[in-house]
Amino acid sequence: MAALESPLPGTPTAMRNAFGNVLSVLILVLIGVLAFSIRLFSVIKYESVIHEFDPYFNYRVTQFLSKNGIYEFWNWFDDRTWYPLGRVIGGTVYPGLTLTAGTIWWGLNSLNIPLSVETVCVFTAPVFSAFASWATYLLTKEVKGSGAGLAAAALLAMVPSYISRSVAGSYDNEAVAIFALIFTFYLYIKTLNTGSLFYATLNALAYFYMVCSWGGYTFIINLIPMHVLLCIVTGRYSPRLYIAYAPLVVLGTLLAALVPVVGFNAVLTSEHFASFLVFIIIHVVALVYYIKGILSPKMFKVAVTLVVSIGMVVCFIVVAILVALVASSPTGGWSGRSLSLLDPTYASKYIPIIASVSEHQPPTWPSYFMDINVLAFLVPAGIIACFSPLSDASSFVVLYIVMSVYFSGVMVRLMLVLAPAACIMSGIALSQAFDVFTGSIKYQLGASSNSTDDAEDNTSTNNAPKDDVSAGKTDKGEEIVKERSSKKGKKKEREPADKPSVKAKIKKKALVLPLEASIVALLLLIMLGAFYVIHCVWAAAEAYSAPSIVLTSQSRDGLHVFDDFRESYAWLSHNTDVDDKVASWWDYGYQTTAMANRTVIVDNNTWNNTHIATVGTAMSSPEKAAWEIFNSLDVKYVLVVFGGLIGYPSDDINKFLWMVRIGGGVFPHIKEADYLRDGQYRIDSEATPTMLNSLMYKLSYYRFVETDGKGYDRVRRTEIGKKHFKLTHFEEVFTSHHWMVRLYKLKPPRNRIRGKAKKLKSKTSSGLSSKSAKKNPWV
Amino acid sequence: VDNPTDRRVLVLLDDLSLKSSHSIFFNTLKSRGFDLDFKLAEDSKLALQRYGQYLYDGLIIFAPSTERFGGSLDSKSIADFVDSGRDLILSADTAASDLIRGIATECGVDFDEDSSAMVIDHTSFSVSDVDGDHTLIAADDLVKSDVILGKTKIEAPVLFRGVAHSLNPTNNLVLKVLSASPSAYSANPSSKLSSPPQLTGSSISLVSVMQARNNARVVISGSVQLFSDRLIRSGVQKAGSPNQYEKSGNEQFVTELSKWVFHERGHLKAGNLVHHRVGETDEPAIYRIKDDLEFSVEIYEWSGKSWEPYVANDVQVQFYMMSPYVLKTLSTDKKGLFHTSFKVPDVYGVFQFKVEYEKLGYTTLSLSKQIPVRPYRHNEYERFIPTAYPYYGACFTTMAGFFVFSFVYLYHK
Secondary structure (H helix, E strand, O other), X not given: OHHHHOOOOOOHHHHHHHHHHHHHHHHHHHHHHHHHHHHHHHHHHOOOOOOOOHHHHHHHHHHHHHHHHHHHHHOOEEOOOOOOOOEEHHHHOOOHHHHHHHHHHHHHHHOOOOOOHHHHHHHXXXXXXXXXXXXXXXXXXXXXXHHHHHHHHHHHHOOHHHHHHHOOOOOOHHHHHHHHHHHHHHHHHHHHHHOOHHHHHHHHHHHHHHHHHXXXXXXXXXXXXXXXXXXXXXXXXXXXXXXXXXXXXXXXXXXXXXXOOOOOHHHHOHHHHHHHHHHHHHHHHHHHHXXXXXXXXXXXXXXXXXXXXXXXXXXXXXXXXXXXHHHHOOOOOOOHXXXXXXXXXXXXXXXXXXXXXHHHOOOOHHHHHHHHOOHHHHHHHHHHHHOOOOOHHHHHHHHHHHHHXXXXXXXXXXXXXXXXXXXXXXXXXXXXXXXXXXXXXXHHHHHHOOOOHHHHHHHHHHHHHHHHHHOOOOOHHHHHHHHHHHHHOOOOOHHHHHHHHHHHHHHHHHHOOOHHHHHHHHHHHHHHHHHHHHHHHHHHHHHOXXXXXXXXXXXXXXXXXXXHHHHHHHHHHHHOOOOOEEEOOHHHHHHHHHHHOOEEXXXXXXXXXXXXXXXXXXXXXXXXXXXXXXXHOOXXXXXXXXXXXXOOOOOHHHXXXXXXXXXXXXXXXXXXXXXXXXXXXOOOOOOOHHHHHEHHHHHHHOOXXXXXXXXXXXXXXXXXXXXXXXXXXXXXXXXXXXXXXXXXXXXXXXXXXXXXXXXXXXXXXHHHHHHHHHHOOOO | OXXXXXXXXXXXXXXXXXXXXXXXXXXXXXXOOOEEEEEEOOOOOOOOEEOOEEOXXXXXXXOOOOOOOOOOOOHHHHHHHHHOOOEEEEEOOOOOOHHHHHHHHHOOEEEOOOOOOEEEEOOOEEOOOOOOOOOOEEXXXXXXXXXXXXXXXXXXXXXXXXXXXXXXXXXXXXXXXXXXXXXXXXXXXXXXXXXXXXXXXXXXXXXXXXXXXXXXXXEEEXXXXXXXXXXXXXOEEEOOOOOEEOOOOHHXXXXXXXXXXXXXXOXXXXXXXXXXXXXXXXXXXXXXOOOEEEEEEEEEEEOOOOEEEOOOOOOEEEEEEOEXXXXXXXXXXXXXXXXXXXXOOOOOEEEEEEEEEOOOOOOOEEEEEEEEXXXXXXXXXXXXXXXXXXXXXXXHHHHHHHHHHHHHHHXXX
């Protein structure tokens, strides 16, 4: 690190650097331990299980990978989901996470450490969050020195937003993707600072890993071009920028195209378009700089006017063609999820299936405080710190935070992308603040101990540029870079050389604060940090550690555990035939295939809207129509999740409107208005007949009145509208302990078809006559 | 079941005299090896089951007037008896009780609601009808099915005196075996018609059969007399017809019908559904798109004594995923094996081989076997496509050019 470059070993500064480096390494190790251990609450409080929905799929895929090897995984055609369409898993999954965990498992096993696949999967996320904090350290160090780096790494290790996606057991793409994201950014900045082709290649590889891991890679491939464009526009073009960017686009795109799920999308979809446009621009700019170097200024002007006028025409034509091409596709070549990022109202207008996912909703203000806590207040200070002075690297993190704030405002899920940026900014802000305060204290103490003015001046001039360039810590690498960069532009050479020294002196004077104020401010900062730690630990322990397949609730008579999901999946796997098909809303698809090992109709990979709409339609239809739809799909069992008895709010009745919307989007005879009474969604006696006769209502509330005699729904806080009814086409086969999961079997078609209309008449008349004859002998 | 034919049959009568008045019918059954157990319908010890096991394979109810069965028997237990795959002959008559009507309704047959109504036909009555109210019908509109009524054509008309019933045309499980002529109607013969009769013409069914989804068979007749010795022995001449027959068609009709209903005929069994790739013998766990495969299934027919190969040219197999992608008629080797071969369509997913065979009179065959079809593996595509050679060329020349350029640029000074 920096210590290796220190010029004179043996001097006190060198000693201090060496000591500082050892300390940094120690701190980083501790940060890693912290990042890992803060995520273990879920294992300690519950057990070592896979959480939620998507992780079960990833777990199942990893099991397949570890059993069958990579080629089988690549070509895996899964016939147990999306019946009867099946799903080509190898070609539709981001394989990064699975391959990572699979490799870890394989490595440990070949070292004779026999861990189960599940254990490896459970602990992948905590391990990678330690990596992510180290990557944050590296990135921030490149931007503002190692002090800021350590602060940022410590903040990231326990930022609640990231914890929410990476607790032990939360085995999801984001677990490794955030590490990949930060590391890619680090390598980009590193390349930008050093101009090394080696780092540029590493950068492309890191980008490849990111593409393998998460669809969020488009964030990288749009953010970096934007930064490049920003640098060009602000006159910061340099060969380092070219080296940082051009290889990334070429190699990165080639590598990205190797991932089956991306494939030709890497060059075809609009998400990648910006990178190619900027790729062209940077080449034009490079050419301009080159020509500028070999021509006299006068000739250059002539050439510019000539080229610009011709270039404008050519560009106009090319852009026109591109626009025409893009406009010819209905979505403009954008995927639905990306479009809803650009236009937040897009999904709710056109794609209910995207809008229906709660993590695709815009976040509320409290969620910012919950997820990034005090960082929200430190970020502005960090941004200001990045502007003094603005380097290529600091402009990148500023751009990063701005973009991620926007995206997090559109989708709550992308809060995860904001978290590292906020940590970096806050780390910079904190470390700058500490620098100023400790610097002032040192200065004041030095002044009080009557040191000479000369010495003071010397230290101040020595410290000043360091303060500016590298956040007060000695970082020769930074300075060298600075110098190198300033050599490139001949005109600009003097400006940066002169200005900082002048500015620094002014600044230095301004930076000296009174001793007492500094100490108080320091204490306040430490308190702020302490509050952050308390909040983070609380969030990790209480808010984000629930595995959501096992629920708990604290009541007066102690802790209640609701293990209904596993109970019912176990029932399914023990009591049904291997090839039976289970229909449920898509949320439970992954769990059913992974835990019950039964074929499902739709699952959380929402690739086929029509198929989901078919299930949605069945759920919103009356019993007979639903039976026909399910029977045509060979469904044997229907699973519904019902929270009315214990007050579990994310049950199927609360999701029901989305089923109606998604179903109605494809099958227009399902109309949302039929399910609403005066625009209100209700299940009490005021509910519409369509609602009360829908399959979902019936399956959820069948026999519900037997529990308390009134049929009081604790989620909707009302008595249900239709209490006593019989099922004609379905029969209840299993209801879990707390009624959270209810399983129904489709009745087989009637063995006989009864006679028509008269059946009722003859029946009732015979029944009535016999009864009345007995009861009323006078008639 | 190795032998689908019924053995033990319970006969419920409302009057034990029926045992002798219908002896010809009962004796043909006995001579074919059936074990008949005659009971009065009101017998208080009536039971179809003991310890959860059915005591009988078939049930004959010749008790049109019974309001209530004795013992544990009721309309529901008879419906359950049918739903368990067992067979039933139900005969009503004029003034049939609600109970009998209820059982018929359960089987999809609706008797005329007017309890005093009979089938009246002023053109195709039997000339031997002495009462002159034209209620003894000489019916000859029989269903054309060798399976139900046997290969020998029933020449003489079938004599019928009884109540009319109708079927729901949308109900594909029931079938008219003996229909009334277009001039027939259902009314009370002893009173004048005050309003148009509800049931008229050939929509009136005299005898119907029902084959349930589980292949249980039911015969429902509007007349108990149809089975009686008197009508079986009686000669017949249809009004306005010169043909005079010494014996009515009743004996042949009821005999053949009883053979069908008790599964002596028209019972198919299928099995051994086998498929494999062309040139292989083992059944694969998964097919690839565009594989060539061979499919075969074995179908046998019960002849009353043994399983004989079934011969037909209309058995089809579907390769089915939400809709049939392939529909092929199977060819038979006349030894019971039906086979075909086809190419898996260029669509992947979870398919089924489906053989659904519904033919008039025969039991329904419905077999399916699930088989997934996968897309090409990554290394099953063509490695080099001829049309892409210019691109390969461009690729390699660029690489070579870049190499030369780098060499020249770096070392040429």
